[in-house]
Each structure stands twice: as structure tokens, then as C-alpha cells.
Amino acid sequence: MARMTMIQAIRSAMDNAMERDDNVVVFGEDVGFFGGVFRCTQGLQQKYGPHRCFDSPINESGIVGAAIGMAAYGIRPCVEIQFADYVYPGYDQIASEASRIRYRSNNDFTVPMVVRMPTGGGIFGGQTHSQSPEALFAHISGIKTVIPSNPYDAKGMLIASIEDDDPVMFLEPKRLYNGPFDGHHDRPVTPWSKHELGDVPEDHYTVPLGKAAIRREGEEVTILAYGTMVYVAETAAKETGVDAEIIDLRTILPLDMETIEASVRKTGRCVIVHEATKTCGFGAELMSIVMEACFYHLEAPIIRVTGYDTPYPHAHEWDYFPGPKRVGDALKKVMEAA
Amino acid sequence: MSDLKPLSLYVPEPEFRPGDKPDFSDVPIPQAGAAPKPEIDVEAGDIRDLAYTIIRVMNRDGEAVGPWADLLSDDQIKEGLEDMLRVRAFDARMQMAQRQGKTSFYMQALGEEAIACAFSKATEPGDMNFPTYRQQGLLLSTDYPMVDMMNQIYSNAADPLMGRQLPIMYSSKENGFFTISGNLATQFIQGVGWAMASAIKGDTKIAASWIGDGSTAESDFHSALVFASTYRAPVVMNIVNNQWAISTYQGIARGKAATFASRGLGFGIPALRVDGNDYLAVYAVSKWAVERARAGHGPTLIEHVTYRVGAHSTSDDPSAYRPKEESDAWPLGDPVERLKNHLIKRGVWSEAQHVQAREMIETEVAEAQKLAEKNGTLHDGPHSTPASMFEDVYKEMPLHLRRQRQEAGV
Numbered sequence: 001m002a003r004m005t006m007i008q009a010i011r012s013a014m015d016n017a018m019e020r021d022d023n024v025v026v027f028g029e030d031v032g033f034f035g036g037v038f039r040c041t042q043g044l045q046q047k048y049g050p051h052r053c054f055d056s057p058i059n060e061s062g063i064v065g066a067a068i069g070m071a072a073y074g075i076r077p078c079v080e081i082q083f084a085d086y087v088y089p090g091y092d093q094i095a096s097e098a099s100r101i102r103y104r105s106n107n108d109f110t111v112p113m114v115v116r117m118p119t120g121g122g123i124f125g126g127q128t129h130s131q132s133p134e135a136l137f138a139h140i141s142g143i144k145t146v147i148p149s150n151p152y153d154a155k156g157m158l159i160a161s162i163e164d165d166d167p168v169m170f171l172e173p174k175r176l177y178n179g180p181f182d183g184h185h186d187r188p189v190t191p192w193s194k195h196e197l198g199d200v201p202e203d204h205y206t207v208p209l210g211k212a213a214i215r216r217e218g219e220e221v222t223i224l225a226y227g228t229m230v231y232v233a234e235t236a237a238k239e240t241g242v243d244a245e246i247i248d249l250r251t252i253l254p255l256d257m258e259t260i261e262a263s264v265r266k267t268g269r270c271v272i273v274h275e276a277t278k279t280c281g282f283g284a285e286l287m288s289i290v291m292e293a294c295f296y297h298l299e300a301p302i303i304r305v306t307g308y309d310t311p312y313p314h315a316h317e318w319d320y321f322p323g324p325k326r327v328g329d330a331l332k333k334v335m336e337a338a
Numbered sequence: 339m340s341d342l343k344p345l346s347l348y349v350p351e352p353e354f355r356p357g358d359k360p361d362f363s364d365v366p367i368p369q370a371g372a373a374p375k376p377e378i379d380v381e382a383g384d385i386r387d388l389a390y391t392i393i394r395v396m397n398r399d400g401e402a403v404g405p406w407a408d409l410l411s412d413d414q415i416k417e418g419l420e421d422m423l424r425v426r427a428f429d430a431r432m433q434m435a436q437r438q439g440k441t442s443f444y445m446q447a448l449g450e451e452a453i454a455c456a457f458s459k460a461t462e463p464g465d466m467n468f469p470t471y472r473q474q475g476l477l478l479s480t481d482y483p484m485v486d487m488m489n490q491i492y493s494n495a496a497d498p499l500m501g502r503q504l505p506i507m508y509s510s511k512e513n514g515f516f517t518i519s520g521n522l523a524t525q526f527i528q529g530v531g532w533a534m535a536s537a538i539k540g541d542t543k544i545a546a547s548w549i550g551d552g553s554t555a556e557s558d559f560h561s562a563l564v565f566a567s568t569y570r571a572p573v574v575m576n577i578v579n580n581q582w583a584i585s586t587y588q589g590i591a592r593g594k595a596a597t598f599a600s601r602g603l604g605f606g607i608p609a610l611r612v613d614g615n616d617y618l619a620v621y622a623v624s625k626w627a628v629e630r631a632r633a634g635h636g637p638t639l640i641e642h643v644t645y646r647v648g649a650h651s652t653s654d655d656p657s658a659y660r661p662k663e664e665s666d667a668w669p670l671g672d673p674v675e676r677l678k679n680h681l682i683k684r685g686v687w688s689e690a691q692h693v694q695a696r697e698m699i700e701t702e703v704a705e706a707q708k709l710a711e712k713n714g715t716l717h718d719g720p721h722s723t724p725a726s727m728f729e730d731v732y733k734e735m736p737l738h739l740r741r742q743r744q745e746a747g748v
Contacts, residue, residue, distance in 0.1 A: 025535075057564045057568060061557060061558055062527055062558075065524060065561055065562070068528050069530060069531025070534060070535035072516065073531075073535035075535045089557070097521070102730055106502065106730060107730055108517060109511060109516065110733075141731050142732065165733045210736065254737060254738060
């Protein structure tokens with residue numbers, strides 16, 4: 001067991017996976033000799049050689065398209081898109097190809113591929129380094145979409161993703177790379193070394209995909225969150241004193257509907273939090289699922305706290321970001337309803 | 339007042355539209371045998387001319403001439419002719435089946451049969467093609483059962499793809515045929531990735547990517563060339579230039595470039611332009627590129643120059659955008675006739691044998707069709723079960739799909 005940041009945990013996952021299976025290859029922009037702009041692949045080229053970990057041209061459709069071909073051959077590519085904001089040139093390869101190859105070929109070909117990408121804001125990245133495109137992946141049948149919120153899960157779920165026989169979009173909340181960010185941008189950063197989920201085994205282990213985690217048990221309201229928003233939700237619950245049950249979804253597709261439904265049936269209230277834009281965000285799906293399954297248990301309208309439907313504004317980052325104040329207000333409002 | 343002349347947009351137009359008399363006499367057709375044959379480890383820059391000429395083997399008299407000739411035995415050439423006849427007979431039957439309402443859609447390869455049939459013979463078992471929708475010749479020249487192709491076209495109970503795919507979007511890993519997408523150009527880079535994986539693993543297999551003239555305009559074409567060039571992937575990249583992308587003539591995708599093949603030169607990829615209606619030339623150039631890839635010298639870009647004699651698909655009517663006589667005026671002739679004449683010239687074939695072979699193949703296709711129709715057709719069924727629609731989206735069916743299947747009551 002070692003204390004790791006999320007970056008170290010992700011690197012350790014790839015290291016373990018590459019060591020166990022020489023079919024695992026890693027490539028992407030700047031990931032080779034340099035080790036990636038966030039250093040997640042640092043040392044892998046030196047350890048496994050340039051044919052196992054290498055730099056790619058700046059060409060996301062090429063990165064994903066080549067990875068699909070490699071996976072169809074029978075190896076396991078784990079590629080990096082430098083920022084989730086840059087995935088769109090590769091989106092056709094994900095939405096039209098990777099997602100359907102098993103289905104359309106009736107299992108003749110499969111795509112055991114992982115596409116890693118840093119997601120979300122909170123680092124003054126402006127509109128092109130802050131987006132949260134998870135809903136665009138969740139809308140596609142045939143791929144899995146994973147968003148871990150801590151080093152322990154990040155490592156275990158990345159290994160599970162690499163070993164999974166279906167394509168996985170692995171979104172890494174970049175604001176969490178170095179610590180559990182609670183949304184108070186004006187306060188000192190807590191490092192992962194001070195958080196229990198920064199304890200990460202150095203050896204191989206997996207955390208199953210498709211299973212949510214209850215981060216805080218509570219009786220009054222269910223908060224559905226993932227990634228950075230898990231800590232914002234924890235902070236908001238603490239600051240308002242509302243006895244919230246906080247569910248970290250971890251995988252948004254396939255979604256752990258049973259955990260969500262059981263919790264809302266118990267609490268009778270639900271607040272949904274994500275950083276992505278509101279309209280057709282994943283919160284819309286979550287709200288529908290809760291309405292369909294738990295309507296007669298609800299004591300108040302469900303509230304979504306999300307990013308606004310604007311591009312991510314550079315100077316107004318902290319007005320845009322759904323921080324503890326906005327989440328706290330939602331908790332109070334959902335509790336006030338009769 | 340500015341004295342600058344206003345700009346105007348240039349939009350290329352094909353030479354001939356319906357009502358025009360097509361005349362290709364100004365299209366330069368190089369002599370058969372004239373193009374040199376380089377060593378397989380050649381640099382792209384040393385064979386620039388091959389990207390602008392047309393490599394041809396069979397001359398007007400049906401003789402095979404020049405450095406690209408004499409690779410195949412009499413029997414191999416006869417087999418090639420029979421493969422092309424099989425594609426033509428298969429296409430005719432399935433085109434008719436679509437017209438009879440037995441399926442929704444079909445795409446012929448009429449006039450382009452030589453390309454896939456000859457390429458297939460240049461590869462080895464284990465190599466992988468990433469085809470477009472007009473390379474049925476790749477399968478019909480192997481031992482892949484014709485009846486399974488028809489089952490797929492009919493989406494019937496024996497369809498190997500469970501009725502999930504549009505007709506003709508076959509898949510056969512065993513026969514080196516990657517599942518056809520239907521989206522254009524995406525497979526071109528996937529083939530490069532497959533080839534990279536083969537190299538990463540120290541394997542000896544090579545990949546072949548396929549694309550049409552129109553789809554070379556897609557960004558995935560560029561992606562594929564960049565990756566193939568950078569990593570010297572063992573891949574043969576085939577452009578089938580059949581002059582027409584549905585109703586859009588090839589000049590819209592080609593722009594100011596003299597040829598599609600020449601696009602490879604900027605990437606340092608050897609580029610060869612071949613007479614796609616000359617079975618022997620296609621085989622020779624493909625074999626050269628396959629050997630080059632397998633020897634570790636990297637990718638090759640081949641432009642197969644041909645003409646789409648048929649409609650784009652059963653949903654298309656080319657008389658709306660090109661002269662009816664254009665395919666007859668096309669200067670590279672018919673691939674089947676040309677190979678037949680060559681075999682006759684070699685003294686190993688006759689008109690009578692040709693008729694006999696064609697009739698035998700037509701019978702073979704008709705019998706396969708009867709067998710396939712026993713398994714059903716699109717509108718009359720039977721099909722795979724509706725419940726199977728929910729299967730294989732993922733390796734294991736997740737909860738939301740299990741619930742949807744339950745709601746569907748299937």
C-alpha cells in the first residue's frame with residue numbers, strides 16, 4: 001500500500017496492466033518519452049519500450065481509429081486523448097465504429113480498447129480544457145463510460161477497463177488529479193496523502209465497472225454525483241447540516257440503477273450534481289430514471305445543480321462551477337418542500 | 339471605389355452530363371508494359387512517375403507484356419476469370435432479388451470485379467482487409483460460402499450477422515474480411531492500426547485498407563496516411579477510383595491534384611496507379627505492395643483506376659447525372675472481356691469454354707440462392723428472434739438493456 005495521487009494511481013494501473021499482459025499498449029499525444037502533459041504515462045516508454053508506449057501524431061480520429069484496428073487484431077490499446085475537449089475529431093470512430101463493431105459483426109470482431117481523457121474544469125483551462133462530455137458518450141450504445149473520483153478507484157477501474165472486452169471511455173477529473181477538491185477554490189488544496197482513498201495497493205487489483213459507491217450514508221436526501229462533484233457534495237452536506245446520502249456513480253454507463261433507486265426510495269428526495277452543461281446533460285437521464293422508478297416515494301421535486309448552458313468561461317470559472325454554495329442551496333430547497 | 343476584380347468561386351464540373359456524347363479520347367492511356375517495376379524497398383520519391391501513369395499489363399491484342407507480366411499460371415488466370423464471373427453472376431442475381439422485394443438494398447461491383455478478385459489472390463490467409471461496400475470479390479474469390487453472403491443480404495434466419503446489418507455489410511474474420519461499417523473512410527485508418535498491431539507483436543501478417551475516390555476527401559484518409567507513414571505500418575492502402583461517388587464526379591474529391599495516388603507522395607508513401615480493369619496488372623501491383631509490406635518496408639498507396647458501370651446502389655439512378663453511354667466510352671474496357679481475350683490469346687481458353695464456365699457459375703449462384711431462400715428473405719422472414727436485438731451490444735447485457743428487453747416483451 002502506498003499513498004498515491006490520482007496521476008500516480010493511473011500510471012500504476014497502466015504499469016501493472018502492461019506488466020501482466022504484453023498485449024497492452026499505450027499511445028497518444030506526448031505520452032511517450034515525455035510521459036504525457038499530466039505525466040500519467042511517465043516512465044512507461046522507458047520501462048516497456050517505444051513499441052508499447054509511444055507518441056502519436058496530433059490526430060484524434062487517427063488515435064481512436066488506429067486503436068480500434070489494433071483491438072480488432074487482438075491487442076489491448078489504452079490511448080490518451082490529451083483533454084476530453086479534443087476528443088471530437090475521434091468521436092465518429094467512437095460513436096459509429098468502436099461502439100458497434102461487436103454488435104454489427106455478431107462477435108466476429110470486438111474492440112477491447114480504453115480511451116483515457118482528462119475531463120472537467122477547475123484549473124482555469126478555459127473553454128477548450130474544461131469540458132465534461134460524458135453525456136455524449138452515455139448516449140451511445142455499446143461503449144462504457146467511467147468517471148472515477150479518487151486514486152483507489154482510478155487505479156482499480158482503469159485496470160478493470162483495460163481488461164474489459166468492450167470499449168471504455170475513461171474520464172479523469174483533472175481537478176482531482178492532485179487532491180480531493182471540495183469546491184472552495186480560495187482555500188488551500190488538500191493533497192491525496194491526507195485522504196484515505198489516496199491509499200492505493202501497488203499490485204494489481206480491480207474495482208468493478210457499473211457499480212456505484214455510497215460515499216456518505218444519510219436519511220434525508222440522495223445526492224447523485226460523480227467525479228469532482230462528489231467532494232463538492234460532501235462539503236455542501238457538511239456545511240448545511242443536511243443528512244444527505246451521497247452516491248458516487250463511478251460508472252455512468254452501465255449505470256448502477258439499483259443503488260440509486262434503493263437510496264431515493266429510502267430518502268424520498270434527490271439532488272443531482274454535475275459540472276457539465278445542463279440541457280441534455282447526464283442529470284436529465286438520472287432525473288428520468290428516478291422519476292420512472294421512484295415517483296411515488298418522492299416528497300419534493302428533484303433538483304439539478306449543473307454547469308450553465310454556456311461555454312466554460314475563463315474569467316468566470318467560479319461563477320460557472322457548481323460549487324458548495326449552489327449545491328447547499330439546492331439541499332436546503334429540496335428539504336423545504338413539503 | 340476599389341479597382342479589384344470581385345472574387346468568384348470555382349466549382350468543378352464533369353466533362354459530360356446526360357445528353358452529352360462522352361468522348362475520352364483526350365484521356366492519356368499509357369501503353370501496356372511501359373511502366374517500370376521497382377524493387378520493393380524503393381523510396382517514394384524515386385518512383386514518383388508511377389503515381390501519375392497507369393500501370394498496365396494486357397495490351398489491345400490481349401497479350402501480357404512488360405516487367406509486371408508473367409506472374410500467374412494458366413490455371414491461376416482461369417481461376418481469376420471465374421472469380422470475376424462469379425461476382426458478376428452473384429451481383430446480377432442479388433440485384434434482381436432486391437427488385438423482387440426479397441431484400442431492401444444491394445450494391446453491384448459491375449465493371450470493377452478485377453480489383454478485389456485479383457487483390458485477394460495477392461494476400462495470404464491471416465492477412466486482413468478493411469473493405470468498403472464494393473469489395474464482394476474479396477469474399478467471392480475465397481472459400482467463404484456464397485450462401486452465407488446471401489443469407490446476410492436477406493437478413494434471414496441463417497444470417498451470420500443476425501439481421502443487424504444492412505445487406506452486403508459482410509464480416510468474416512476467418513476470411514480476412516473486416517466487418518463493413520457503412521460509414522465512409524473510417525476503416526481506412528483502422529486497417530493501419532491493425533497493421534501496427536501486427537508489427538507491435540512481431541507477427542508476419544499485413545493489412546489492406548480500402549476506400550473510394552469520393553471518400554479520400556474524408557479526414558480519416560489523411561489520418562490513415564499520417565499514421566501509416568509515421569509508423570511504416572505493414573499495410574496496403576487501396577483507393578478504388580471508379581470515377582463516381584454516387585452522383586459526384588471524382589474531380590470534386592480530387593481537386594487540383596493530378597491523381598489520387600499522388601496524395602501518397604507528400605507522406606513519403608510509394609504510390610502506384612494501376613489499370614483496375616486489367617486483372618493481371620492489379621494482381622502484379624498488389625503482390626508487389628503486399629510483399630513490400632510483409633518485408634517490413636512499410637505502406638503502399640495504390641489507386642485502382644476503373645469505372646462504376648452500375649448504379650451506386652439499388653437506390654440510385656445514374657441516368658440523372660451522367661450520360662448512359664459513358665461506361666461504353668470508358669477507355670479501359672471490361673475486365674472480364676479483357677482477361678477472357680488474354681486467356682484465348684494464350685491458347686488455353688475459347689469462347690465455347692467461356693460460355694460453359696459462365697453457365698456453370700450462373701447455375702452455382704442460382705443453387706446457392708435457392709438454398710439461401712429456404713432460410714427466408716427480408717420481408718417474408720423468418721429472421722433471428724427479436725430478443726436477439728438486445729444481445730451483443732456488450733459482451734454481457736447490462737441492467738438497462740435487460741429491462742428494455744423485458745418491456746419489449748420478447
